[in-house]
Amino acid sequence: EPEVTQTPSHQVTQMGQEVILRCVPISNHLYFYWYRQILGQKVEFLVSFYNNEISEKSEIFDDQFSVERPDGSNFTLKIRSTKLEDSAMYFCASRDFSGRVNEQYFGPGTRLTVT
Amino acid sequence: RKEVEQDPGPFNVPEGATVAFNCTYSNSASQSFFWYRQDCRKEPKLLMSVYSSGNEDGRFTAQLNRASQYISLLIRDSKLSDSATYLCVVNTLLTGNTPLVFGKGTRLSVIA
DSSP states (O other): OOOOEEEOSEEEEOTTOOEEEEEEOOTTOOEEEEEEEOTTSOEEEEEEEETTEEEEEOTTOOTTEEEEOOSSSOEEEEESSOOGGGOEEEEEEEEOSSSSOOOOEEOOOEEEEEO | OOSEEEOOOOEEEETTOOEEEEEEESOTTOOEEEEEEEOTTSOEEEEEEEOTTOEEETTEEEEEETTTTEEEEEEOSOOGGGOEEEEEEEESSSSSSOOOEEOOOEEEEEEO
């Protein structure tokens, strides 16, 4: 069964550093998303992406965040200058274009720890 | 007001028990509804979509009451492997590229 994959599984970085989180969505999917989950809290939407552009973003997704689809398979989330409060699990998700209800499939996540 | 509200639990039930989870959502424009399960420190996994007529998948039954803005999940004959957090999720569109809105989840522990 096709899966969303993410790398790395765990990233430790110092405050102020840039990080890039990588995702490979399911191959025939066209809609891509990033969500995050702070420990003990609910999953929160960050950004959605379709046709090489951002479709929607939340208020969390400020100027420190950016997304890119650099080639036909990868989808990346960049945080330019990390803060302590960016520590969370970051999940990538994707869905297909079949017109079915908005069933999104999640990758295993990257645990980001900012020290 | 929270967009999606769930009883956080934990629900501690013996194997074989039937357990029900409830969820309410505040946005009356919500069009699609889901239950996801999440194991500790893992990703949310789609358990089932919830349709207006209600739907069943093996031991799992989901119901939707649009008038009350209420969604339920029933698990029959609980297994140890059902232990997880169950996330109620809504979306404002039936299709299209819109974000999922998650509840905080209800934790279930099935005990031998």
